[in-house]
Every structure is written in structure tokens, then in C-alpha cells.
Amino acid sequence: MTSTTATPDLSEEFAEKSGIIPKIQSTLHKYPYLSPLFVLIVAMIVFTMLNERFILATNLSLMTQQTVIVGTLAIAQTLIILTAGIDLSIGAIMVFGQMMMANLVVTSEVSNVAGYGWPAALAIVAGVLIAVVAGGVNGFLIVRFELPPFIVTLGTLSIFTALSLIFFKARTIQGPEMPDAMTWMGTTFKIGPFTVMTGVLVMLAMYGIFAYILRNTAWGTHIYAVGDDPDAAELSGINTGRVLFSVYCVAGLIIGIAAWITIGRVGSASPNVAPNINLDSITAVVIGGTSLFGGRGTMIGTLLGALIVVVFQNGLALAGYDQAPRVLAVGVLVIAAVALDQWIRKVQG
Amino acid sequence: MSTMPAILSGRGLVKRFGKVVGLNGADIDLFPGEVLAVIGDNGAGKSTLIKCFSGAHAPDTGTMEVAGQDVLFRSTHEARLAGIETVFQTLAVSPALDIAENLYLGREILKEGFLGTAFRMLDRKRMRAEAGQHLQDLGIGTIQNISQAVETLSGGQRQAVAVARAAAFGSKVIILDEPTAALGVRESARVLQLIHDLRERGMPVILISHNMPQVFEVADRIHVQRLGKRAAVITPSTHNMNDAVAIMTGALTVEEADQALGPVRTPVVS
Ligand SMILES: Nc1ncnc2c1ncn2[C@@H]1O[C@H](COP(=O)(O)OP(=O)(O)O)[C@@H](O)[C@H]1O
Numbered sequence A: 001m002t003s004t005t006a007t008p009d010l011s012e013e014f015a016e017k018s019g020i021i022p023k024i025q026s027t028l029h030k031y032p033y034l035s036p037l038f039v040l041i042v043a044m045i046v047f048t049m050l051n052e053r054f055i056l057a058t059n060l061s062l063m064t065q066q067t068v069i070v071g072t073l074a075i076a077q078t079l080i081i082l083t084a085g086i087d088l089s090i091g092a093i094m095v096f097g098q099m100m101m102a103n104l105v106v107t108s109e110v111s112n113v114a115g116y117g118w119p120a121a122l123a124i125v126a127g128v129l130i131a132v133v134a135g136g137v138n139g140f141l142i143v144r145f146e147l148p149p150f151i152v153t154l155g156t157l158s159i160f161t162a163l164s165l166i167f168f169k170a171r172t173i174q175g176p177e178m179p180d181a182m183t184w185m186g187t188t189f190k191i192g193p194f195t196v197m198t199g200v201l202v203m204l205a206m207y208g209i210f211a212y213i214l215r216n217t218a219w220g221t222h223i224y225a226v227g228d229d230p231d232a233a234e235l236s237g238i239n240t241g242r243v244l245f246s247v248y249c250v251a252g253l254i255i256g257i258a259a260w261i262t263i264g265r266v267g268s269a270s271p272n273v274a275p276n277i278n279l280d281s282i283t284a285v286v287i288g289g290t291s292l293f294g295g296r297g298t299m300i301g302t303l304l305g306a307l308i309v310v311v312f313q314n315g316l317a318l319a320g321y322d323q324a325p326r327v328l329a330v331g332v333l334v335i336a337a338v339a340l341d342q343w344i345r346k347v348q349g
Numbered sequence B: 001m002s003t004m005p006a007i008l009s010g011r012g013l014v015k016r017f018g019k020v021v022g023l024n025g026a027d028i029d030l031f032p033g034e035v036l037a038v039i040g041d042n043g044a045g046k047s048t049l050i051k052c053f054s055g056a057h058a059p060d061t062g063t064m065e066v067a068g069q070d071v072l073f074r075s076t077h078e079a080r081l082a083g084i085e086t087v088f089q090t091l092a093v094s095p096a097l098d099i100a101e102n103l104y105l106g107r108e109i110l111k112e113g114f115l116g117t118a119f120r121m122l123d124r125k126r127m128r129a130e131a132g133q134h135l136q137d138l139g140i141g142t143i144q145n146i147s148q149a150v151e152t153l154s155g156g157q158r159q160a161v162a163v164a165r166a167a168a169f170g171s172k173v174i175i176l177d178e179p180t181a182a183l184g185v186r187e188s189a190r191v192l193q194l195i196h197d198l199r200e201r202g203m204p205v206i207l208i209s210h211n212m213p214q215v216f217e218v219a220d221r222i223h224v225q226r227l228g229k230r231a232a233v234i235t236p237s238t239h240n241m242n243d244a245v246a247i248m249t250g251a252l253t254v255e256e257a258d259q260a261l262g263p264v265r266t267p268v269v270s
């Protein structure tokens, strides 16, 4: 073989690697949602064998409803983790948004709080907007002062929680105190044997939209690029600060919609709803095959991750296990998912 | 011939990083159609010099001209708009993205009409097709899978992607910062061949390299950088590799009259 060739030809070097293990590795690398899909299917088969009530339409319907809050918030968390960030304030922003919506909409005649008696549509928009602003604050602090997202959102977790308490006290506002539109996300209807909640459909639509955006827009590509290697992205002419800021704002939008969904799902607006939701949303993203190092992951994976957490909780409960082993199982899943991610990332030529 | 204007030039460029002096009044000229090699010791300011023209950082003082216009780039995006493409020493490819996405990173082809302007929706089909065409034009079109993630490629393949990106989009100047440093003999030869091809097409190229035989094979003129300044400009026909090393280390100084400060190559008109 001569050291110079007349025309450069790299084709042979681009040949596929062979062998079964590298094949699995590179397939998982290309389709990171395959492993959570596999886990979900196996888990559903096992739980059905342990208790056939698991696979009943009523239980499947229930599980989609148990997924809806963490599932919607995990969309926001996915966008942020794809940029190699993390958002610990997701739950606090969500609570702030829903308390804002509920307090704006009620009147003192029907409720134990002062209330503002705004029309429901306006109150919902205001609650979503405040979540966008809150996300924007996170983004601004991260971009402008180059602070680590972990620290910024650890701080705003406390700040937004405190703001909720200061402005809206610790009072729960019940569904019946509010106009129907506030709990519309929690309304259900029948499709065959299944009971479908409106909020679940909204969540699924959002997964579809954001999966499409990530895949088919310049913004989506830039999110991956920024999470992958911010210096390379910057040198490639991408305004990385603007991408990051926009991601935190869009995350705020999703969190705001999740706030509305949560009021419907829970049937009230309460400051104590879903206390573990920050970590649960991260759990769903990680189990779904998205890398905490950024730049790799999919929306469909996160949806599967959120479903896996619920399926394990629900299935183990039906199989007669109590809380402790259920929590243990989720912990094992998280570590297994991260270990798998590390292994998959070793694919290199 | 000495009146032919430079396509790219810098005068008295100074760049400090805190107390470290990256550039200490450096000059540079690149003439149409030539390959200008830039050599020098580690830390001589080669990368810093070209990064001023790539938009990666702005000089503290000094003037820069591209195609007769005064320029000062505040971002790589601005430099690209001016027709300058750079393959950075650190490559600046995004490993998780595929080959086509990397070629178009930061300048994606958008769908025509509303979807493109309002939602910045990608025209993925055109990106794939045109990326394939660019690679074809560069003689590396046999790459099978344009939708293969760059992190699954070897160092040489990644380099090929980065060079292809620069070659595909550079309209005025292409800058390569140590493109063969991490490559084997065979892969280096291919990149060198690409530089030859660019030169044949009349594209001005700045090549930073430590590989002396390579530099002397491909360069029209050789800019020797030393201590943040241009120490001399020589040609492969007037000086040899030992001279070049001697200038790099300061053991040899060359009279201005013996240097090749003006153009030496009549560019091909294409
Ligand atoms: N971003 C930076 N921050 C601080 N110092 C830098 C930076 N870039 C380059 N330098 C310093 O400037 C000098 C010139 O570096 P460089 O241009 O990379 O040299 P070369 O490419 O010739 O090896 C070196 O002393 C280097 O340490």
C-alpha cells in the first residue's frame, strides 16, 4: 500500500464494525430509546404474570394518569439535560404556576382566600407566563453569569418555593372552588374499555411536538450541539448563550402547562403536590436513555422512562410489595441506566 | 506582480491573555490563489494569529483586511459570512451529530417559505443530498452513511469531515490549523491531497503545520512565526528546512530583501 493516493478515498475506513457486542453497542448508540423500550415490555410481562389485574384496562388507564405530571415535566427536564444542564426547580416553578392560576381565578365568596376573580383563560395564561419568566430567570443566571445550572436551580428551588408561600400562603384551593376550565385537564372520557384523561392526550401531543422539533428544526440541532460540546458549537457559529436561554424559557412554558394539568389531575391546587417531582423527572429522563452529559437522548425515551417508573411502582404494589422495595427498584433502574449510558458512549472508531 | 493586493492581511496585531502575550505586533499577508504555510514553535502565536481572522477572538490592537475591506470579527459567524472558513486545531465538530448535520452546523438549510422562516425547520433531504455532493466534489464521496454520528468515526475521518466543511463553504479563504497533527501517514496524505486540490481550484489557503516535509511540498510561501511576531517569510525554492528551523529558533535572521513578502504565484483563473 502506497502512502499517497491520487484521489483521497475514505470509504474503506467507514465500513461498519463487526461482532455482536459492538453491534449491540452501536445500535443502542443510534437508538437510545431501545433499552427503555425493552425494559418496559419485559416489566409489563413480568408484572402481568405476578398479578393479572396489572394488564386490565382500568389499571392501564390508571397508570397513564399516574404518569401525566412527571411525564409532562420530564419533557422540560429532557430539553435541559440535553444541553448538559439540570433543573432542580421544576417542581417549585410548577407549584408557583398552579398556585398563581388558582389564586387569580377564585373569588372570596366561594373560597377561603382573597382571590382576584379573573376569567379562567386569563388566569391560566398568567400562570403559564409566570413559569416562562421563572425559567427565563434560571436561563439568564446560567448564561449571563456562567453559573452551573445545578447551583442556579438549587437556589431558585428555594426562591420559587418561598415566593409561592409568601404570595399564596400554604392554602389548598379545591377544584369545586374554581371554574371548570381549571380542572378541564382532569376530565376523562371512554375509548373502548379505556378511561382517557384529557391531560394525558395533551402530554402525548407535547411529546410528539417536541420530538418533532428536536429532530427537524435548527433549534433542535443546536440544542444537541450545545450539550455535546459547547466550545465546538460556539466555533461553529452557534450563539450558545441564546440557545441555552431559549431552552430554559421553553422549559418554563412546558412547566406552566404541566401546572394546569396538575390542577386537573389532582383536583385541587396545593403547594404540597408531588414533593419528589424534581428528582422523579430526572429519573424518568435518565431511565429513558438521555445522557446527563448532554447531547444525546430522545423525547420518546423520556416518555418510556416515565412509564417505566410508574409501571414499576404500580406493578410492584399489585404484586404485594410495599413502598420500600418499590423505591429500591427505581433506584436500581437509575444506576443501571447511567451505567448503560457510560458503556454506550464508549462507541468510537 | 508585487502590486497584486492581498486577499487577507493583518498589521501590528496584538493579543494578550492576561499577562500572557499571544501576539506581539504580528503581520500576515495571504495572496490570491496561494497556499501560505505558517510554522513556528509551540506558543509562537500561530493559532492566536489565525483565530483573529476566524472570529474566535478579536485582537487588542492592529488592523485586519479581507479582500480590501477593513474587518473586525466578533464571532466565527461573522468571519464565515465574510467567506473565511477555519478548521480549528480542536476541530469544532459535534460528536453526537451526524456528518450532514455537522457540515451544516450553524448554517442549516431551512425549508422554503413559512416553515423555514418562522420555525427554522430543516430541509433535511436537501442537507443530506448537498452534503453528499460536497463530499463527492472533494473526492471523499464514497462515505456510505452521511447520517452516521461523527463520534463513531476515527480521528482521520473526523478531520475529513471538518476539512470538508471548510472546503465546502469557504468562498474567500480556508484556514487549516494543524489538520494532520493527529493523523497517520495515510490520512495525512489525503488531507494534503485536499489542500493540493483547493490550490488547483485557486482557493487561498493558510496551513499551520509542524510537518516540515509537508509544508515544503505544498506551500507557495512559508510564514515563520516567532514570539508572537512574523519573523520571516520564505519560499521552498529559496530556503530549506534547516533554514526554516533556524529562523523558528532565532538562530537565523533573513534580510527583508531576501524574504518573500509579496506574492510568488500567479493564481489560476477558474
Ligand atoms: N485562550 C487563551 N487563554 C490564555 N492564553 C492563551 C490562550 N490562547 C493562547 N494562549 C497563549 O498564547 C500563546 C500563543 O498560543 P498559540 O497561538 O496557541 O500558539 P501556537 O498555536 O503557535 O502553538 C501561548 O503562550 C498560549 O499559552
Ligand SMILES: [Mg+2]
Pocket (backbone or CB within 6 Å): B046, B047, B048, B089, B177
Ligand atoms: Mg496552535
